[in-house]
Amino acid sequence: MGAAQNKAIVREYFEKMAAGDPSVPDLLADDVRWWVPPASKLGGVYEGRDAVLELMAGGTGLYDASTPLVVQIEQMVAEGDWVCVQAVIEARTARGEDYRNHYHFAFQLSGGKLVQVREYVDTLYAHEKLFS
Numbered sequence: 001m002g003a004a005q006n007k008a009i010v011r012e013y014f015e016k017m018a019a020g021d022p023s024v025p026d027l028l029a030d031d032v033r034w035w036v037p038p039a040s041k042l043g044g045v046y047e048g049r050d051a052v053l054e055l056m057a058g059g060t061g062l063y064d065a066s067t068p069l070v071v072q073i074e075q076m077v078a079e080g081d082w083v084c085v086q087a088v089i090e091a092r093t094a095r096g097e098d099y100r101n102h103y104h105f106a107f108q109l110s111g112g113k114l115v116q117v118r119e120y121v122d123t124l125y126a127h128e129k130l131f132s
Contacts, residue, residue, distance in 0.1 A: 003078035005020055006109045010076065010083045013107075013114065018069045030112040039123040040129045062130045063099070067092035083107045099129050 001009075009027065016024045034046040034055060043082045046055045058095050061067065070090040078086045093099050107115035 001081075001109065001112055003080075003083075005112070006081065006083050007076055007078045009016065009109060010085060010105075010107050011073070013094045014071045014073065018071045018131070020069075021025070024056070025049060025115055029110065029115045030077075032114055036119050037121065037123050040121065040126060043123075045077075062094055062126075063110060064092040064094055064096065075085065075129060077099055081109050083109065093129055097129060101129075 007028045013019075013024065013027050016027070028049045028051050031047070032049055032052050034052045036043045036046070036055070040042070042055060042058065046052045068091075072088045072090070073085055074088065074132040083106075085103075087103045087105065087106070089099075089101055090102055104120040106116075106118040106120075107114055
């Protein structure tokens with residue numbers, strides 16, 4: 001798949017994730033690998049679809065489900081099988097506070113599926129808003 005198709009799949013991922021679409025797992029390869037910065041409470045490497053879905057499910061409880069998640073893609077660059085995204089994610093925390101954090105994601109795709117993701121985030125801000 002080319003850069004344009006890979007970008008479309010990544011955009012689809014963000015749209016489905018923000019909408020809480022239950023078909024998000026369809027975009028993940030069976031052996032997907034997701035890296036979260038070690039300074040995060042959720043930090044580490046999650047290997048395999050089940051582990052990544054568990055990570056996602058654990059993160060869901062940090063937000064107020066009655067308030068829509070908003071993903072603003074500021075920039076998306078693709079080369080080869082990689083797509084990098086700078087985004088701002090806005091939500092309401094489970095404690096009722098506004099959340100607005102800056103993210104950089106590096107997605108690797110193969111065969112139309114996400115096979116590797118590296119998630120960079122302001123971990124201090126996330127810790128203060130979501131975990132303290």
